[in-house]
Amino acid sequence: MALYYFAAWSDGGCLLGCSHQHQTIASAVPCITSAGGYVIAVEDGELRELTRKEEAEFQYAVYGVKAEEQRRRANVVPMLPAKWLLN
Numbered sequence: 001m002a003l004y005y006f007a008a009w010s011d012g013g014c015l016l017g018c019s020h021q022h023q024t025i026a027s028a029v030p031c032i033t034s035a036g037g038y039v040i041a042v043e044d045g046e047l048r049e050l051t052r053k054e055e056a057e058f059q060y061a062v063y064g065v066k067a068e069e070q071r072r073r074a075n076v077v078p079m080l081p082a083k084w085l086l087n
Helices: 025-031 052-063 069-075 080-084
Strands: 003-010 014-017 037-042 045-046
Touching: 003 025, 025 037, 025 052, 037 052
Parallel strands: none
Antiparallel strands: 003 014, 003 037, 037 045
16 A cells, blocks of 8 residues: 655645655654645545645644644633723
């Protein structure tokens, strides 16, 4: 089973990506060149989505936190100071 990863992003409706065959997700992340970029797995010549474990590795490589912690942080709503609401 041949498995590698590549960095991908879209531009003008086209899927673009690096030409490298990265052995790890962490090594593919630095090749992402634009916001919204992602890492795609290629297994036996076929594109496939990341598994849950691979997705957690991607989140850690990009954000530096574990996926569970990232989800918890996403649920936090910043509060505006009350004085801003009264003006």
